[in-house]
Amino acid sequence: MATKPHLRIRSTALAVIATAIGSLAFASTSLADTGSVYFDNSGNAAAGGAFFTGLFGGGAHNVGLGATVFPFLSAGNDNIAVGDQALFNSSIANDNIAVGDRALFNNSSGDDNIGVGSNALSTISSRANRNIAIGSLALVADTNGDENTALGAFTLPANTTGNDNTATGEGAMARNTAGSQAVATGAGALTNNTTGQANTAVGDNALLNNSTGDHNIAIGFQAGQNLDTGNDNVDIANQGKNGEAGTIRIGNNSDQTAAFLAGVSGTNLSGSTQRVLINANGQLGTAKAPTRNPGSAAKPLSAAAGRRLLATVKRQQRQIARLQSEVQKHG
Numbered sequence: 001m002a003t004k005p006h007l008r009i010r011s012t013a014l015a016v017i018a019t020a021i022g023s024l025a026f027a028s029t030s031l032a033d034t035g036s037v038y039f040d041n042s043g044n045a046a047a048g049g050a051f052f053t054g055l056f057g058g059g060a061h062n063v064g065l066g067a068t069v070f071p072f073l074s075a076g077n078d079n080i081a082v083g084d085q086a087l088f089n090s091s092i093a094n095d096n097i098a099v100g101d102r103a104l105f106n107n108s109s110g111d112d113n114i115g116v117g118s119n120a121l122s123t124i125s126s127r128a129n130r131n132i133a134i135g136s137l138a139l140v141a142d143t144n145g146d147e148n149t150a151l152g153a154f155t156l157p158a159n160t161t162g163n164d165n166t167a168t169g170e171g172a173m174a175r176n177t178a179g180s181q182a183v184a185t186g187a188g189a190l191t192n193n194t195t196g197q198a199n200t201a202v203g204d205n206a207l208l209n210n211s212t213g214d215h216n217i218a219i220g221f222q223a224g225q226n227l228d229t230g231n232d233n234v235d236i237a238n239q240g241k242n243g244e245a246g247t248i249r250i251g252n253n254s255d256q257t258a259a260f261l262a263g264v265s266g267t268n269l270s271g272s273t274q275r276v277l278i279n280a281n282g283q284l285g286t287a288k289a290p291t292r293n294p295g296s297a298a299k300p301l302s303a304a305a306g307r308r309l310l311a312t313v314k315r316q317q318r319q320i321a322r323l324q325s326e327v328q329k330h331g
Contacts, residue, residue, distance in 0.1 A: 036048065036049070038051055038052065042059065042060040042061070043060050043061040043062075044059060044060065044061065044062045044063070045062075045063050045064075046062075046063070046064040046065070046069040046070070047064075047065050048064070048065055048066045048067055048068075048069055049066070049067040049068055049069070050067070050068050050069070050071065051064055051068070051069030051070060051071075052069065052070050052071075052073060058074060058075040059073050059074065059075050059076045059077055059079075060077050060078075061077055061078045062076065062077065062078070062079045062080075062081075063079070063080050063081070064079075064080075064081040064082070064086075064087075065081070065082045065083075066081065066082065066083050066084045066085070066086055067084045067085075068084060068085055068088065069081060070087065070090060071088065072088075072089055072090065072091050072108075073090055073091060074091050074092060075091070075092045076090055076091065076092050076093045076094055076096075076109075077094045077095070078094055078095045079093060079094065079095070079096045079097070079098075080096070080097045080098065080099075081096075081098045081103075081104075082098070082099045082100075083098065083099060083100045083101045083102070083103055083118075084101045084102070085101060085102045085105055086098035086099065086100065086101070086102065086103045086104060086105070086115075087103070087104045087105070087107060088102070088105045088106075089105065089106050089107065089108050090104070090107055090108060090109075091108045091109060092108070092109045093107055093108060093109050093110055093111060093113075094111045094112075095111050095112045096110070096111065096112070096113045096114070096115075097113075097114045097115070097116070098113075098114075098115045098116075098120075098121075099115070099116045099117070099120075100115065100116060100117045100118045100119070100120055100136075101118050101119070102118065102119050102122045103115040103116065103117065103118070103119065103120045103121060103122065104120070104121045104122065104124060105119070105122040105123070106122060106123055106124060107121065107124045107128070110124055110127065110128045110129050110131075111129050111130070112129055112130045113128065113129065113130065113131045113132070113133075114131070114132045114133065114134070115131075115133045115134075115138075115139070116133070116134040116135070117133070117134060117135045117136045117137070117138055117153070118136045118137070119136065119137050119140050120133040120134065120135065120136070120137070120138045120139065120140065121133045121138070121139045121140070121142060122140055123140060123141050123142060123143055124139070124142050124143065127143075127144050128142055128143065128144055128145055128146055129146050129147070130146055130147045131145065131146065131147065131148045131149070131150075132148070132149045132150070132151075133148075133149075133150045133155075133156070134150070134151050134152075135150065135151060135152045135153040135154070135155055135170075136153045136154070137153065137154050137157045138150040138151070138152065138153065138154070138155045138156060138157065139155070139156045139157070139159055140157045141157060141158050141159060141160055142156070142159050142160060143160050143161065144160065144161045145159050145160065145161050145162045145163050145165075146163045146164070147163055147164050148162065148163065148164065148165045148166075148167075149165070149166045149167070149168075150165075150167045150172075150173075151167070151168045151169075152167070152168060152169050152170045152171075152172060152187075153170050153171075154170055154171050154174055155167040155168070155169065155170070155171070155172045155173065155174075156172070156173045156174075156176055157174060158174065158175050158176060158177050159173070159176050159177060159178075160177050160178065161177070161178045162176055162177065162178050162179050162180045162182075163180045163181070164180050164181045165179065165180060165181070165182045165183075165184075166182070166183045166184070166185075167182075167184045167189070167190070168184070168185045168186070169184070169185060169186045169187040169188070169189055169204070170187045170188075171187055171188050171191055172184040172185070172186065172187065172188065172189045172190060172191070173189070173190045173191070173193055174188075174191045174192075175191060175192050175193065175194055176190065176193050176194060177194050177195065178194070178195045179193050179194060179195050179196045179197055179199070180197055180198070181197060181198040182196070182197070182198065182199045182200070182201075183199075183200045183201070183202070184199075184201045184206075184207075185201070185202045185203070185206075186201070186202060186203045186204040186205070186206055187204045187205070188204055188205040188208055189201040189202070189203065189204065189205065189206045189207065189208075190206070190207045190208075190210060191205070191208050191209075192208065192209050192210065192211050193207070193210050193211060193212075194211050194212060195211075195212050196210055196211060196212050196213050196214055196216075197214045197215070198214055198215050199213065199214065199215065199216045199217075199218075200216070200217045200218070200219075201216075201217075201218045201223070201224065202218070202219045202220075202223075203218070203219060203220045203221045203222070203223050204221050204222070205221070205222045205225050206218040206219070206220065206221070206222065206223045206224055206225065207223070207224045207225065207227060208222070208224075208225040209225055209226065209227065209228050209242075210224070210227050210228060210229075211228060211229060212229050213227055213228065213229050213230050213231050213233070214231045214232070215231055215232045216230070216231065216232065216233045216234075216235075217233070217234045217235070218233075218234075218235045218236075218240070219235075219236045219237070220235075220236060220237040220238075221237075222239055223235045223236060223237060223238060223239065223240070224238070224239065224240040225239050225240070226239045226240045226241055226242045227240045227241075227242060227244075228242050228243065229243070230242075230243060230244050230245040230247075231245050231246070232245055232246045233245060233246065233247050233248070233249075234247075234248040234249070234250075235248075235249045236249070236250045236251070237250065237251050237252070237255070237256075238250060238251060238252050239252075253282065272289075273289045274286040274287060274288060274289055275287045275288070275289050
């Protein structure tokens with residue numbers, strides 16, 4: 001079974017801290033001041049400067065490494081803080097991982113957050129839970145947004161209350177504030193989205209200029225980048241058109257010159273049908289299929305009718321031959 005990301009990060013942080021504590025434990029006073037290593041019966045451990053100096057009393061299994069470690073922690077459990085002022089204001093928060101200066105700085109009681117990188121999730125409030133931010137300034141402004149994942153420098157940096165977003169790539173969803181349920185994969189994907197909901201952008205600069213449009217899907221480099229406020233569009237390897245809604249665009253005339261769609265050829269349809277038409281711009285449409293009067297349908301010839309038809313044809317051939325002969329005589 002694959003190891004969960006937060007468990008891998010926790011294991012790495014613990015290894016780093018254990019090494020530092022081990023080194024300090026055997027150092028002379030000239031290398032480490034008295035009290036620079038801390039461990040208690042509740043499984044709390046720290047190395048660095050001032051630690052557990054606030055209201056600490058009931059927390060357990062917290063690990064810190066930095067100049068200032070958990071100064072206000074009172075009852076929080078299972079937190080890891082590595083970096084100056086990481087998880088600085090934590091008081092009763094649980095199961096958080098902060099790696100980097102001021103990572104998760106303002107989190108006081110939010111649970112299950114992971115912030116890796118300078119100022120990652122630094123503004124997160126007490127009500128934000130289950131966020132993952134890896135990269136400098138990732139989710140830096142988040143206050144109450146839950147279950148967001150930001151991977152890359154400056155990903156989701158303006159998000160404040162948006163929930164359930166996944167942004168992967170430098171600058172992905174850079175201006176998102178309250179938009180939720182979005183997926184942005186690629187540098188600059190959904191960069192200008194602010195409050196648009198449930199958009200999916202896969203590819204560098206995909207849905208780049210979408211701001212408030214909802215339920216759009218764009219796949220490919222710069223796919224859908226011309227969309228702004230339209231809803232329910234699907235753009236695959238196409239930049240889309242500003243202002244349109246409910247439109248599907250696949251490919252473009254300059255790059256694609258043939259189209260193949262499996263499952264169409266040889267498939268018989270029952271019931272009423274329509275003809276599929278296409279105009280010069282590549283837009284598909286339908287028209288009513290021609291109808292045929294059942295009474296006028298062609299019927300197969302009988303053997304007798306076939307013999308009569310053949311005799312008629314031969315007779316006409318003989319007449320044509322006689323006419324040709326007369327013309328040659330009197331030519």
